[in-house]
Structures are given as structure tokens and as C-alpha cells.
Amino acid sequence: MTVAEAEARPRRTPPRRDAATSQWGTSGLFTQTVALTGRSLRPYMNAGVIIVTFVEPLVMLLMFAGVLKVLGEAPGMSKEMAYIDGLAPAIMIITAVAAGAQAGNGLINDLRNEVITRFHTLPINRFSVLLARSFADAARSLYQLISVAVLAALIFGFAPPGGILGVLGAILMSLLVGWSMSWIFIMMAALLRNGDVLRMITTLLTFPLLFASNAFVPPESMPTGLRVIAQGNPISYANDAVRSMVAGNVTVTELATTVAVCLALVCVCAPISKRSFRVL
Amino acid sequence: MANPMIEAIDVTKSFGDVTALNGVSVVVPEGSIHGLLGHNGAGKTTLVHILSTLLEPTTGTARIGGLDVSADAQEVRRRIGLTGQFASVDEQLSGRENLTLIARLLGASRRQALARADELLELFDLTEAAKRPASQYSGGMRRRLDIGASLVGSPQVIFLDEPTTGLDPTSRIAVWEVIERLAKDGVSVLLTTQYLEEADRLCERITLLSKGSVVAEGTPAELKAAVGQRMVTVTLAAESEVPAALRALEGAGFRATSAQDSSAALGVPVAASADLAAVVRTLNEAHAEIAELGFSEPTLDDVYLRLTHESAGTPVPA
Ligand SMILES: Nc1ncnc2c1ncn2[C@@H]1O[C@H](COP(=O)(O)OP(=O)(O)O)[C@@H](O)[C@H]1O
Ligand SMILES: [Mg+2]
Numbered sequence A: 001m002t003v004a005e006a007e008a009r010p011r012r013t014p015p016r017r018d019a020a021t022s023q024w025g026t027s028g029l030f031t032q033t034v035a036l037t038g039r040s041l042r043p044y045m046n047a048g049v050i051i052v053t054f055v056e057p058l059v060m061l062l063m064f065a066g067v068l069k070v071l072g073e074a075p076g077m078s079k080e081m082a083y084i085d086g087l088a089p090a091i092m093i094i095t096a097v098a099a100g101a102q103a104g105n106g107l108i109n110d111l112r113n114e115v116i117t118r119f120h121t122l123p124i125n126r127f128s129v130l131l132a133r134s135f136a137d138a139a140r141s142l143y144q145l146i147s148v149a150v151l152a153a154l155i156f157g158f159a160p161p162g163g164i165l166g167v168l169g170a171i172l173m174s175l176l177v178g179w180s181m182s183w184i185f186i187m188m189a190a191l192l193r194n195g196d197v198l199r200m201i202t203t204l205l206t207f208p209l210l211f212a213s214n215a216f217v218p219p220e221s222m223p224t225g226l227r228v229i230a231q232g233n234p235i236s237y238a239n240d241a242v243r244s245m246v247a248g249n250v251t252v253t254e255l256a257t258t259v260a261v262c263l264a265l266v267c268v269c270a271p272i273s274k275r276s277f278r279v280l
Numbered sequence B: 001m002a003n004p005m006i007e008a009i010d011v012t013k014s015f016g017d018v019t020a021l022n023g024v025s026v027v028v029p030e031g032s033i034h035g036l037l038g039h040n041g042a043g044k045t046t047l048v049h050i051l052s053t054l055l056e057p058t059t060g061t062a063r064i065g066g067l068d069v070s071a072d073a074q075e076v077r078r079r080i081g082l083t084g085q086f087a088s089v090d091e092q093l094s095g096r097e098n099l100t101l102i103a104r105l106l107g108a109s110r111r112q113a114l115a116r117a118d119e120l121l122e123l124f125d126l127t128e129a130a131k132r133p134a135s136q137y138s139g140g141m142r143r144r145l146d147i148g149a150s151l152v153g154s155p156q157v158i159f160l161d162e163p164t165t166g167l168d169p170t171s172r173i174a175v176w177e178v179i180e181r182l183a184k185d186g187v188s189v190l191l192t193t194q195y196l197e198e199a200d201r202l203c204e205r206i207t208l209l210s211k212g213s214v215v216a217e218g219t220p221a222e223l224k225a226a227v228g229q230r231m232v233t234v235t236l237a238a239e240s241e242v243p244a245a246l247r248a249l250e251g252a253g254f255r256a257t258s259a260q261d262s263s264a265a266l267g268v269p270v271a272a273s274a275d276l277a278a279v280v281r282t283l284n285e286a287h288a289e290i291a292e293l294g295f296s297e298p299t300l301d302d303v304y305l306r307l308t309h310e311s312a313g314t315p316v317p318a
Helices: A003-008 A017-024 A029-044 A047-072 A084-113 A115-120 A127-156 A163-192 A195-211 A224-232 A234-247 A252-276 B044-051 B073-077 B095-105 B110-123 B139-151 B169-184 B196-202 B220-227 B239-251 B275-285 B300-312
Strands: B004-015 B018-029 B033-037 B059-064 B080-083 B157-161 B188-193 B205-210 B213-218 B230-236 B265-270 B290-296
Touching (some): A029 B095, A047 A084, A084 A115, A084 A127, A084 A163, A084 A195, A084 A234, A127 A252, A163 A234, A163 A252, A224 A234, A234 A252, B018 B033, B018 B188, B018 B205, B033 B044, B033 B169, B033 B196, B044 B157, B080 B139, B095 B110, B110 B139, B169 B188, B205 B300, B213 B300, B220 B300, B230 B239, B230 B275
Parallel strands (some): B157 B188
Antiparallel strands (some): B004 B059, B205 B213, B230 B265
């Protein structure tokens, strides 16, 4: 604009704050979280990202289906691993945990972005920023989990005994596992505030969690040390629960245990994240 | 003085070994624009961060509208808007979305948020660019959007941290006008800047910071009067007349100096512009022919140079 244009325009002065607050009232944690989730989702809302996000599970399905088919013919491997009913739940868990890990990166990017600095000068509940972060990545995770189910059905004829309900249950359970794990990464991002260190720890944490588990290889075929780890690995339990969902034989205990562990994780990590979340 | 809206009282801030602020006091009355002037690393941003509840002072007190920034942080946040040194707009969102987001966070309904956003877009001449993502904005547009975003809740106090650094002259003037209008509406403004011209034009009072300490405080005029010198500059027709002219001026009570580079030039510090006539008369009586005559008012530059050099313990260039 030119100065002359700016001068020519009649000026409207911003209304005073007292008027604005009485007129607007106050926003609660819910409204704030909804508004901020929309913001955090924005980077995912572009055609390129949407396509890549869809293709990611496809590549993983095809890759693991190929590898596990070969392994399935090796001695000592259980044949069922090669079947899609065993594979799809494992891919779902991987997908959900990877999306959860992404939340930490997202928070680091936000901190670098300076926008969060402004949020910290607003009279809002700062926890809404973290909640929004976790929900945005949960939404992305949900989209990918649906992709896994649809692609598995289309390519491998995934139609497990648990039926549609079983698959929906598996999706929701994976989503819960990924979302609760995202709080580990949000907590670490809030504590470390350093993207490089966070990425290193993320890799160090996710690889053993995912692969030293029963997701792809039955622990019985592992060497003793690894087997002990795999059997104690929470991901193994989550994977068992999702498999039972798909198989249509999930028990109440299994369901309750998974949900309880997930919620416990959030109850530990979220308050620590909230307390250590600052911008400067 | 009117009600103090922004108060920093003997504020100290240390980051480990670094003392960023060393007992700084600044008081800004309601509806006033106060300038925080200082070179890079003087502590301007740190003080703004303390006053806007982002950092806690190590010692000292900071208050906004009488409310303590540590004890009543959330109440303070209802009264302030911060435009930080680095634009804090969301690049992925459009200009309008950036503003509606803040309005929604502050409790506006969707309709109210849109109305407020459009009002600010209009005010900052961004209506045409309202739907474009902020990543496509020029530096000046981004800055205006940024200032707009800090005004969404119509705060009583605004902090502007180097609001015009890196802007072209046109954008700079546009930002100045916005700031002046805010103060006219009763908003109290604390502005940091490295530009003397900016502080001189906008600010009622200036606090000069150097290495975390206040080295001067006052109106632009007071600062100039306290430190700057009115100076009559004379260039004589011949170099040979300089010694006689200096003697004559000394006799008349002036402490004239000859310049080192151009030896026919003299500098005569004077108290008032009326002394100009006396200088000319003295030189005439000494038969020193004047080739060039000048009179210079002190500038904020003089204030800045002199005081920051004094506090750094280095000699002031003449
Ligand atoms: N987070 C920090 N950690 C360590 N030193 C800091 C930090 N923030 C600022 N400083 C130091 O404090 C001093 C003042 O910085 P700052 O307030 O940014 O100055 P200005 O805004 O006037 O350029 C500088 O020496 C700077 O390096
Ligand atoms: Mg600064």
C-alpha cells in the first residue's frame, strides 16, 4: 500500500478491551483445543501430504508382506505371520506409533515458529496447545489406520473373523495406543526443546519398541535375551490386543488392560509436559 | 503523571553467567509511547519478555496496570499484546485465519472472530491479501499482520519489539502511523528500537539501555539538551587566520576548537542560537574572514554515542 492510500482511508480504531471481553466472554479449554487442533492440522491438509500419508501404509504393507512371505517359509517361523490377519494389526500399530512420534517433531517445529510465543502471551490455558498437538497427530493417524484397513482389504482380501466391528475396534485401539504414546514424545519435546536430540531419542526408542516385539516375528523364535524383551514389551501386548480384535476373540481383560495402560501413560506424561512447556 | 500502566522496578535478569538486565527501571503512563533504545544485546528484548510474562525476572518487580507479571500472569495476559522481534504469524494460515484463530482463542464466536479479523485487515490494509497464506506476504505485510494479531483482543498495553527493523521506508511509515493511532486511543505502548529517528518521532519518553543498564531517561528534547551540543561551525577563508581567530574567540569566552582534518575549520560550542551573532561579531573584530558558516542542533545520535561510550568507559569521539 502507499502512504497516500493509507491516509485517504477513514481510520477505524480498534474497540477497547473491556468492551471486547464482555462482548466475547471467555473461551474454555475445549474451544481453545478445537481452534488450535485446526491450526495444527493445517500442514497436513494439502494434496501432496494427503497422498503421501495414504501411500506410506501401502508401502509398508507391500514391503512387510513380501519379507514375511519369505520368512514364513524359513524353518521355525509360524506360518500365520505371513497371513494378512496377522500382518495388518502389526502395520496398524507401527503406523499409530510413528504418528505419535511425529507429535514431538510437530511441537519442536511450533517452538521454532514463534507462533507459540504469541499463544503464551494470551490468557489461554497453555495445555490446549499440547492437547491440540496430540489430537492433530491422532487425526492423521486415524486417516492412515483407515488406509491400512482399506488397502489390506483391497490388495490382500483382508476380511478377518472379527468382521467390520473387529476392524473398527482394531483401528480405535491402535489409535489409542498411538495417541497415548504421542505424549511420551510431546513430553520429551517440551523437556528437551531440541529437534536433533529428540529425533535421535525417537529412533532409539521406536525401533526396539516396534521390532523387539511380537509384531513381525514370534518371540519363541528369538534368542533368549531378545525374547525376554519382546515378551515384556508393551507393544507386544498392544499388538496381541489388536490381533484379538481382528480375530474377533478379544477378552474384556485384554481390552481393559490396554486402555488402562494407555491412560496411565497419558496421566504420567501429560502433566509433566504441561509443567515443562515454555517458549523461552 | 497519569496512571502508570507499565512498570519495571529495578529488574535484573541473568542467564547463567550473562547478566542481560542489571537493575532496570522503566515506567510508562497510560496512553503514552515509551521508547527502549539500545544497540544489539542491550537487553531490550529481555525486558519486553519479562513484561509480557514470558520470562520471570531474577530480581525486581514488573507490573502491568498494577498487576504483578509473575503473581497475576494470566490477568496481565488479558491486558497485553506482544509483537515480538521475529514475526509470530502462522505461515500456513491466511491473514484472516491468523486473526480469527486468536479471536477464537480469546472467546469470540465464529461470527465475532470474522468481524474482528476483517476490521483489523481493513485497518492494516490487508483486505486484498486476506485469503492468501501468510507465507506469501512481503516483510511489511507480515509485520502489519503480526501487529494486527497482537491487537485482536484490544489490549490496553502493547509491546512492540523492533517493529520496523528490516522494513522499507513506506512500510515503516505505515507502522509508525498505526502506533501513533494506538496511543491516541489510550493504549500504552512500549517500543524497542535501534533507530534514533524512530524513537525521536514516536516516543514521549525514551530509556536508553546499554549492556543491561539504563544510561539515560527522559524526553527526546531533555536527552538532547543534557548531552548534545549546539555548535557553530566556521570555515575561515585562510588557514593562517586560525590562531588569531581562536585567540579572539577564547577572549570572548568561547571554547573553540580547530578541526584536525581541515585546518581552516573551527567548531564553537554555544549555549543558544543567539550566541551565533556573538561568534560572528568576534571573528569580524579579529579580521578573520568567514568562508562558510553553519549551525548544528544536537541529534539523538549525539546522545546515543556519548552516553553509550561513557558507560562503556571508552572516550567519546569529539
Ligand atoms: N536465553 C538466553 N540465554 C542466554 N543469554 C541470553 C538469552 N537471552 C538473551 N541473552 C543475552 O542477554 C543479552 C541481552 O539480549 P537481548 O535482550 O536479546 O538484547 P536486545 O534485544 O537489546 O538486542 C545479550 O547479551 C544476550 O546474548
Ligand atoms: Mg532484541
